Amino acid sequence: MMGMAGQADVNALGTLPVAEAEVQFLQLMITHHQGAVFMAEDLLAGRARPEVARLAEGVLRGQAAEIGLMEELLARRGAEPPAPLQRMDHSH
Helix, strand or coil, X not given: CCCCCCHHHHHHHCCCCHHHHHHHHHHHHHHHXXXXXXXXXXXXXXXXXXXXXXXXXXXXXXXXXXXXHHHHHHHHCCCCCCCCCCCCCCCC
């Protein structure tokens, strides 16, 4: 699933010094949230039922706000956000 951290990435958090683990966690969560944004956008691009479209719109708003907060938390730690998540190509 797009944006999901691998088990090795999650396990590595426990081996890092706290400050590094915080940065890594925030970066992983931003990528995770970007995956949720893509899924919600895909729903809205199709013919979603009205209640599904409302849910997807709520997901977009919520995830965007949380990504902004996490980017701010990274900046306070002198760290950069991760590279933007790339959409998976489903044409093959």
